[in-house]
Amino acid sequence: MNSSYHWLDGQVSPQHPLxxxxxxxxxxxxxxxxxHYKPADLWELDTQRLPPPLAKLRRRCRDFAEQYMTPNxxxxxxxxHTPPGTLHPAAxxxxxxxxxxxxxxxxxxxxFGTATLxxxxxxxxxxxxxxxxxxxxxxxxxxLLLSAHHLGLAPLCLSGDPRALWTYYRPMAxxxxxxxxxxxAYAITEPxxxxxxxxGHGASTNQPRLRARRLKNGYVLNGRKCFISGGDVAxxxxxxxxxxxxxxxxxxxxxxxxxxxxxxxxxxELKMGMRASSAAELHLSDCYVPETxxxxxxxxxxxxxxxxxxxxxxxxxxxxxxxxxxxxxxxLEYCLHTRLAGKPLLAYQEFQLQLAQMLAETRxxxxxxxQQASGSFQARxxxxxxxxxxxxxxxxAVCESGMELLAEHGASRTECLEKLLRDVRxxxxxxxxxxxxxxxxxxxxxxxxxxxxTAHHSFSI
Numbered sequence: 382m383n384s385s386y387h388w389l390d391g392q393v394s395p396q397h398p399l400x401x402x403x404x405x406x407x408x409x410x411x412x413x414x415x416x417h418y419k420p421a422d423l424w425e426l427d428t429q430r431l432p433p434p435l436a437k438l439r440r441r442c443r444d445f446a447e448q449y450m451t452p453n454x455x456x457x458x459x460x461x462h463t464p465p466g467t468l469h470p471a472a473x474x475x476x477x478x479x480x481x482x483x484x485x486x487x488x489x490x491x492x493f494g495t496a497t498l499x500x501x502x503x504x505x506x507x508x509x510x511x512x513x514x515x516x517x518x519x520x521x522x523x524x525l526l527l528s529a530h531h532l533g534l535a536p537l538c539l540s541g542d543p544r545a546l547w548t549y550y551r552p553m554a555x556x557x558x559x560x561x562x563x564x565x566a567y568a569i570t571e572p573x574x575x576x577x578x579x580x581g582h583g584a585s586t587n588q589p590r591l592r593a594r595r596l597k598n599g600y601v602l603n604g605r606k607c608f609i610s611g612g613d614v615a616x617x618x619x620x621x622x623x624x625x626x627x628x629x630x631x632x633x634x635x636x637x638x639x640x641x642x643x644x645x646x647x648x649x650e651l652k653m654g655m656r657a658s659s660a661a662e663l664h665l666s667d668c669y670v671p672e673t674x675x676x677x678x679x680x681x682x683x684x685x686x687x688x689x690x691x692x693x694x695x696x697x698x699x700x701x702x703x704x705x706x707x708x709x710x711x712x713l714e715y716c717l718h719t720r721l722a723g724k725p726l727l728a729y730q731e732f733q734l735q736l737a738q739m740l741a742e743t744r745x746x747x748x749x750x751x752q753q754a755s756g757s758f759q760a761r762x763x764x765x766x767x768x769x770x771x772x773x774x775x776x777x778a779v780c781e782s783g784m785e786l787l788a789e790h791g792a793s794r795t796e797c798l799e800k801l802l803r804d805v806r807x808x809x810x811x812x813x814x815x816x817x818x819x820x821x822x823x824x825x826x827x828x829x830x831x832x833x834x835t836a837h838h839s840f841s842i
Contacts, residue, residue, distance in 0.1 A: 391730045395420075423740075427747070434499035435511055442484070442515035449478045450519045457522060457657035458800060465613040465646040465661060472526055472657060473562065479527050480557025484512070486550075488531060488538055493546050494554045505538075506692045506765070507754040510699035514747070517703025521804035522657030524700060529610035529658060531696075533565030535689040536619045536634045540677035548673075549617060549636060566615035568606040568663060569686055575608075577629075578621075579690060579813040580820065584683075589623035591665065593633060599671040601643070602635060605664055612661035613646035615639060620665070621682045632682030636674045643668030654803035687762070694765035694812045695754040701776035701808040702750065705743040708776075708801050712736060712783040715796065726786070735786060739779045746772040763825035766818035773808040774815060780805050 388394040395402045405417045428436050453471045460469050468476070479485050483495035488505060490496045500508055509531065516524035534553075537545050549565075556563035569578040571590050577583035591604025602622050612618055617636055624631040637644060648662040677685045713736060716726040726732045750772060753764040780802045784791030791798045809815050823830075 389733065390724070390728045391733065423744070431511075432503065434497065435503060435508065438500060438508065439511050439515060441482075442512045443518075445479070445482055445484065446516050446519040449475055450516065450523045453523060453657070454520045454797075454800075457520070460656075462649070462651050465649045465659070468562075468614055469657075472523075475523060475526065476562045476564070477557075477560045480562065481560055483558075484527065485530060485557045486554035487512075488534055489546070489550060493550045495558075504754060504756075504758045504760070506695040506760050507751065509696045510750050510754050513696040514699040514703040514706070517700040518707045519703075520657065521700060521704055521801075521807075522655040524703070525610060525655045525658035528696065528700075529566060530564050530615070532567040532610070532689065532693055533615060533617065533619050535567070535692060536676045536685045537636075539685055539688050539692075540634075540681075542677065545636075545676055553617075562614075564611055564615040564617075566609055566612040566618045566661075567689070568609045568612060568618050568620045570606060570608050572605055572607050576814055576817045578686070580817050581824065582820075584629035587629070589629055589632065591620070591622045592625050593622040593635065593670075594625045596669070599669055599674075600635065602637070602665040602668045602670060605662060607662045608650065608660045609663055610658055610660055612663050613649055613659050618663070619676065620663075621686055624680070629683060631680050632686065633679050634676040634682045634685050635670045636676050637665070637668065637670055638674075641668055641670070652807075654800070654805070654807050688760075690812055691760040691762050691765045694769040694818070695750055695760065697808055697812045698746070698750050698765075698768040698772035700811075701773040701805055702743060702746045704801050704805045704808070705739075705746065705776035705779040708780045708783040708798060709736070709739050709743055711796060711798055711801075712739065712786050715787055715790070732786060735782055739782050742775050742779050746775055761825065763822045766813075766821040766825075769812060770809075770815035770818040773805070777802070777805045777809065 388397075393400050397403065402420065406413060408416060428439050431439060453475060456471050457469060463469060476485070486494040487496040487500070488494055490498055490501055496508075509528075513524060513528055516527060534550060537550055553563045553565065571578065573590055574584070574587055577587040591602060591606060593600040593602050602620060604622065606612070606620065609618070616639055618639060620635045620637045621632050622635055623629060624633060639646070643666045645664045645666070646661045647664050650660040652660055713727075716732050716736065719726050721729070727736070750768045753768050754760070756764070780798065784798050784802060787796055787798060790796050793799065812818075813821065
């Protein structure tokens with residue numbers, strides 16, 4: 382903004398006698414204690430209100446994203462589509478840097494991973510919502526490249542099996558600490574089962590296509606998985622398969638080594654958004670998996686899957702917050718530096734009103750996620766689903782508002798808002814479409830709703 386502008390049209394100057402920033406200090410000691418404040422950076426305000434270990438994590442993730450991800454934004458978004466199983470050199474270097482920084486193995490503490498003991502006082506979903514937002518704010522595609530890996534690790538953690546953690550998690554963390562990329566992926570979606578893999582009613586009326594047939598000391602898997610984030614570059618994939626001649630209730634989680642015969646990553650999608658991360662189609666043809674690679678036990682896959690989704694919907698909601706936050710920042714920058722009739726756009730109240738709405742919606746999304754994710758170590762489906770569909774829907778609206786204010790410049794790649802809009806759309810599909818997440822809220826409340834109806838009393842919300 383031009384230095385001759387010290388305040389905006391329709392606003393009083395901060396030095397004006399009617400400005401609250403100037404006059405609050407004239408109140409009594411108690412009044413000042415309750416109301417006095419100074420201008421402050423909103424990000425800093427939220428960070429200072431976090432518990433110290435989480436404030437430290439937030440600052441660390443922001444610094445990492447700005448240092449290692451910012452240079453790659455255009456490079457990886459505009460790179461030519463690569464064959465399955467290949468990583469762009471910039472993506473490879475990013476993964477190595479994230480591994481050395483401990484961001485690829487911080488679900489668990491030592492001796493398994495790199496989470497600090499101080500962080501363990503707080504729910505994993507809460508911690509990762511904070512981490513993912515900071516990465517997503519810089520580049521959602523690179524964020525997904527790093528974060529889809531944690532989804533593949535989730536069944537190991539939720540199984541509570543020390544043997545499995547020692548076999549798979551610990552070597553992964555050791556490799557990353559040495560700069561060796563050792564990725565995991567999570568495979569539930571099938572060509573005929575997208576939402577059905579995330580919804581009980583849909584699964585009850587559908588048949589899984591990827592099957593596990595019993596052999597001596599193990600199983601052979603046959604079938605396909607599709608749209609698997611990072612599935613073509615992962616070393617291990619948590620593959621959910623139904624037992625032969627059974628339905629989704631027999632789903633079992635198999636940890637498949639991508640180097641095993643019968644496993645092929647045959648195709649990756651040319652995506653609209655989050656292009657720095659691949660979405661792969663996986664073929665398993667008589668792929669042998671030993672019994673020791675079963676995670677959580679036979680027929681426990683459906684429970685593991687739903688528990689994983691409940692925890693991971695918070696980070697997906699946080700992805701959207703990071704994107705919306707960047708949309709607000711870019712729009713504010715544009716309105717400060719673009720002039721109309723000799724004044725910056727921000728001097729016009731029409732722009733002030735819409736920007737205030739964008740800021741309020743973004744902060745409301747974050748407040749909902751942090752409040753619900755921090756409430757319990759047990760991620761509740763209704764709360765996680767509400768956070769996910771509310772944040773991702775409103776984040777897209779925030780991005781669209783920013784594009785409206787930038788007019789024709791909003792669609793230009795130079796302003797980056799068009800990338801944010803492409804990226805944010807995927808958050809409404811990940812971890813169940815937003816329609817499925819709305820139904821999940823009602824599914825979770827169903828027992829209480831019918832209890833209230835039977836007892837003829839009101840239901841408290």
